[in-house]
Amino acid sequence: MNLRDFNIIENKLRLQTRDGKHHFAWFVHNGVTVARTMRSHGNNKYLPENSIRKQLHLTTSQFAELIGCQLQLDGYIRILADKGLIAKPDANPDGTPKPTQSSS
Amino acid sequence: MATAEIAPVVKSPATQGPPGVTTTFTEPETGKNQAAREILFSLTPQVGDKTIEIAVEAEGAKLSVTLLDETPSARPEKIVLFAGRLGPNLRLLKPIPLDVSMEEGQVVLTWAETDDFACGANTGETLDRFGHSMRELYEHLHSHDVALGVDLLRVRDVLDRYITSAR
Numbered sequence: 001m002n003l004r005d006f007n008i009i010e011n012k013l014r015l016q017t018r019d020g021k022h023h024f025a026w027f028v029h030n031g032v033t034v035a036r037t038m039r040s041h042g043n044n045k046y047l048p049e050n051s052i053r054k055q056l057h058l059t060t061s062q063f064a065e066l067i068g069c070q071l072q073l074d075g076y077i078r079i080l081a082d083k084g085l086i087a088k089p090d091a092n093p094d095g096t097p098k099p100t101q102s103s104s
Numbered sequence: 105m106a107t108a109e110i111a112p113v114v115k116s117p118a119t120q121g122p123p124g125v126t127t128t129f130t131e132p133e134t135g136k137n138q139a140a141r142e143i144l145f146s147l148t149p150q151v152g153d154k155t156i157e158i159a160v161e162a163e164g165a166k167l168s169v170t171l172l173d174e175t176p177s178a179r180p181e182k183i184v185l186f187a188g189r190l191g192p193n194l195r196l197l198k199p200i201p202l203d204v205s206m207e208e209g210q211v212v213l214t215w216a217e218t219d220d221f222a223c224g225a226n227t228g229e230t231l232d233r234f235g236h237s238m239r240e241l242y243e244h245l246h247s248h249d250v251a252l253g254v255d256l257l258r259v260r261d262v263l264d265r266y267i268t269s270a271r
Contacts, residue, residue: 021236024244034253036244038237040223046210051221057255085255 001049005067006039009056012066013076027056029077029086057083184213184227188235194242195270202234218259242267 010017015025019041027035037055039047053063057080065071071079081088185199202213204227211230214221222237224230244250245260246269252260 018244020240022233022240024240026244029253032251032253033256035255036241040233046208046212046223048207048212048214048221048223051212051214051219054219085253 001047001052001067003039003045003047006047006052008067009037009052012071013056013073027076029080032086034080034086057085184231186213186231186234186238188231190235190239190242190267193270194239195268197266197268200238200266202231218262238263238267 009015010025013027015037016028018024018026022038022040024036024038026033035056037052039045039052049063053060056063056066058066058076062071062079066076077086080086182204184202184204186202187196187199190196200215202215205212205214207223210223210225211227212221212223213227213230213234215234220234220237220241222230222234224233241259242263245252245256245263
């Protein structure tokens, strides 16, 4: 992967970034910091795709879809929820499922 | 098979060649077998990094060259222990085991337990970067105004087994 791919991930997941000796990027969901990744400064620095993928809790195919067009923010949130890293979108804050709405 | 004119003499120990190449003469080096060695070394770009043996025979004398799989390196093959400085405010409790790999000409150090990594041109530079990265990560994960998810809480617990505040 290259810097452009990293920037795509940052923008797509709306990562919160902080620059120090390195460029850190944090995924914050509902006020909770859930995942993080980082890269060195500079345009020509090598980016270890496999390590960045693991930090974001994605499989190889999911990571490819994230850099491509298929996986968006809502899909990423579902992946993290399926892995138990965040509450499911259709769950109460304590993790219990929300009751289904009746149409009658 | 390449051939060169070599005077048959007694066997001598391996002589020094380029890194990654082991040369064994069956006779002491003379002007003739020195020329043969130069011929063999000139072949090395054609065989790349494969292990290969080339033998030169002339008048009963033999000279063999073994090209190793990889050029010998002082870099540890698999694991290095980080025991470097983390700045004035942090102290390392025990060395951090890091996997070493080479990717696209860069040394990549990975801490498998936390999936943290650092890259650099050589092991020293990469260890230095890893130290800076760990310091920033430690400080962020211990910041009072940050709520952490389950995985980052786990990462923080792992960090706490290796790093402590020196304050």
